[in-house]
Amino acid sequence: MSSQPVVPPVVVVGAGPVGATAALLLARRGLPVLLLDRRAHPPGLPRAVHLDDEALRALADAGVAEEFLAVSRPMAGLRLLDARHRTLAEFRRTEGAGRHGWPQASMFHQPDLERLLRTALDREGVEVRSGEEVVALAEGDGSVTVTVAERDTGRRRDVVASAVLGCDGANSTVRGLLGARMRDLGRPDRWLVVDLRARVPLPVWPGVHQVCDPVRAATFMPVSGDRYRFEARLRPGEDAADLTGPALAGLLAPFGAQDAEVVRAAEYVHRAQVVDRWRRGRVLLAGDAAHLTPPFVGQGLGLGLRDVHQLAWKVAAVVTGAAGEELFDTHGAERGPHARALVRLAALVGRLMTGGGAGAVPVRRAVLAAVAGVPALAAYATDSRTPPLRPGPLVDRSGRAGRRLAGTLVPRARVRAGGDECRIDDVLGAGTAVVALAGPGRVAVTAGGRRTEVDDVDGALTCWLTGARARFAVVRPDRVVRAAG
Numbered sequence: 001m002s003s004q005p006v007v008p009p010v011v012v013v014g015a016g017p018v019g020a021t022a023a024l025l026l027a028r029r030g031l032p033v034l035l036l037d038r039r040a041h042p043p044g045l046p047r048a049v050h051l052d053d054e055a056l057r058a059l060a061d062a063g064v065a066e067e068f069l070a071v072s073r074p075m076a077g078l079r080l081l082d083a084r085h086r087t088l089a090e091f092r093r094t095e096g097a098g099r100h101g102w103p104q105a106s107m108f109h110q111p112d113l114e115r116l117l118r119t120a121l122d123r124e125g126v127e128v129r130s131g132e133e134v135v136a137l138a139e140g141d142g143s144v145t146v147t148v149a150e151r152d153t154g155r156r157r158d159v160v161a162s163a164v165l166g167c168d169g170a171n172s173t174v175r176g177l178l179g180a181r182m183r184d185l186g187r188p189d190r191w192l193v194v195d196l197r198a199r200v201p202l203p204v205w206p207g208v209h210q211v212c213d214p215v216r217a218a219t220f221m222p223v224s225g226d227r228y229r230f231e232a233r234l235r236p237g238e239d240a241a242d243l244t245g246p247a248l249a250g251l252l253a254p255f256g257a258q259d260a261e262v263v264r265a266a267e268y269v270h271r272a273q274v275v276d277r278w279r280r281g282r283v284l285l286a287g288d289a290a291h292l293t294p295p296f297v298g299q300g301l302g303l304g305l306r307d308v309h310q311l312a313w314k315v316a317a318v319v320t321g322a323a324g325e326e327l328f329d330t331h332g333a334e335r336g337p338h339a340r341a342l343v344r345l346a347a348l349v350g351r352l353m354t355g356g357g358a359g360a361v362p363v364r365r366a367v368l369a370a371v372a373g374v375p376a377l378a379a380y381a382t383d384s385r386t387p388p389l390r391p392g393p394l395v396d397r398s399g400r401a402g403r404r405l406a407g408t409l410v411p412r413a414r415v416r417a418g419g420d421e422c423r424i425d426d427v428l429g430a431g432t433a434v435v436a437l438a439g440p441g442r443v444a445v446t447a448g449g450r451r452t453e454v455d456d457v458d459g460a461l462t463c464w465l466t467g468a469r470a471r472f473a474v475v476r477p478d479r480v481v482r483a484a485g
């Protein structure tokens with residue numbers, strides 16, 4: 001009798017939103033997963049409040065998109081205000097403008113997301129161990145020995161892993177153990193972050209208000225339910241304790257929030273950093289362990305979710321022996337430039353909106369008026385698309401169609417298959433697939449050796465392909481286009 005080879009678990013270090021999503025993506029690919037966190041309980045404090053529809057593709061493949069939508073709220077857009085809170089420009093999101101069938105931007109309370117991820121981990125039967133800290137890693141041939149210390153007792157034990165994902169946040173232990181370092185892409189920026197609840201809904205527009213005042217840059221936004229977020233840049237020498245009581249009430253008054261309950265007020269240092277090395281052997285980094293971004297384009301968590309969405313299928317391929325370990329080289333090669341582009345964009349947007357001295361104010365006013373007046377530029381300001389992945393072994397951007405589509409996400413279009421309406425992701429399945437034109441209003445999907453013709457309900461896929469002069473696109477398991485022609 002021959003027995004099946006037993007694959008050791010993939011150890012995911014850190015049960016924050018990125019690690020939890022990674023564990024779900026791996027478990028849904030049939031891999032044994034061990035999720036470790038040194039904390040006994042989730043912190044319960046909100047940080048991220050915004051997620052775009054591209055990052056939602058990762059939550060969808062993790063099986064939690066519908067639950068996420070149930071606890072989040074569409075975000076209406078961005079309103080830029082001057083120091084006296086007069087509107088400089090407004091960029092509204094049109095409902096239904098997104099290409100993935102969801103709002104282009106959603107507002108949410110991070111503990112709600114973490115709670116539903118925990119429930120999904122239970123549902124998928126993922127082994128989660130809290131209060132266990134990873135303290136050492138030793139690489140073997142095709143495996144990694146992970147040394148774990150129990151926080152309560154200090155007792156240590158070793159776990160053999162087929163791969164290790166370091167999703168252990170900004171002060172990552174795994175990053176240090178694999179010899180990687182953060183590289184600065186900008187200066188640190190100190191902000192006061194205030195979470196509020198209001199018994200009576202505040203009379204504010206349901207979008208992000210950005211106060212473009214170099215003297216006191218600030219942001220105010222409704223989150224979800226009765227929750228609101230206010231953030232203000234701290235001045236040199238000032239700390240969070242200086243902005244309490246009447247000082248804080250004065251900053252909140254323009255939004256009608258002076259009487260709202262302050263749930264917490266804390267100082268955060270926002271950094272612009274990306275790691276210089278994403279992998280050693282079978283140990284890989286993702287999430288805040290690999291990058292930290294200023295908050296201006298709301299991409300910290302979004303970047304992390306993209307990291308693990310684009311990594312999970314590669315981990316599955318390597319640990320099951322379907323691909324060699326060199327596939328892991330593509331992780332940093334793809335994620336590094338993408339993360340650096342978004343971190344630099346966030347730093348630039350921050351400077352444009354809140355930087356400069358008094359002299360920058362009239363320039364900003366003139367430029368914003370011009371941008372808001374040109375619909376194409378205004379649409380760009382609210383577009384949720386992130387930069388395409390750079391060319392590489394898994395992104396072939398040759399040819400006109402390849403240049404337009406490879407490295408971007410296939411739209412999550414509505415299709416009708418055998419009379420039932422669904423989304424293209426349901427037809428693409430978990431592997432690589434080919435989407436091709438198949439006559440008027442019809443698209444053929446070849447996945448797992450099987451060809452299925454579907455109706456392109458809104459014409460979105462036909463339009464997407466023909467707009468790039470493509471007849472077909474090869475789509476990777478993470479919904480990224482590998483090649484088109």
Ligand SMILES: Cc1cc2nc3c(=O)[nH]c(=O)nc-3n(C[C@H](O)[C@H](O)[C@H](O)COP(=O)(O)OP(=O)(O)OC[C@H]3O[C@@H](n4cnc5c(N)ncnc54)[C@H](O)[C@@H]3O)c2cc1C
Pocket residue numbers: 013014015016017018019036037038039047048049050051132133134135167168169170171172173174193268286287288289295298299300301302303304
């Ligand atoms: C004020 C603020 C506002 C933000 N707003 C947004 C936003 O609107 N949109 C957005 O996309 N992002 C935003 N972000 C960023 C976002 O919150 C983070 O990018 C995201 O939470 C990081 O998730 P993570 O899972 O990578 O890390 P974390 O949530 O930090 O999780 C890491 C986990 O690893 C565990 N751990 C650490 N070391 C070990 C070890 N040695 N062994 C075992 N476990 C370990 C920790 O206990 C922790 O639970 C914001 C951040 C801040 C601070």
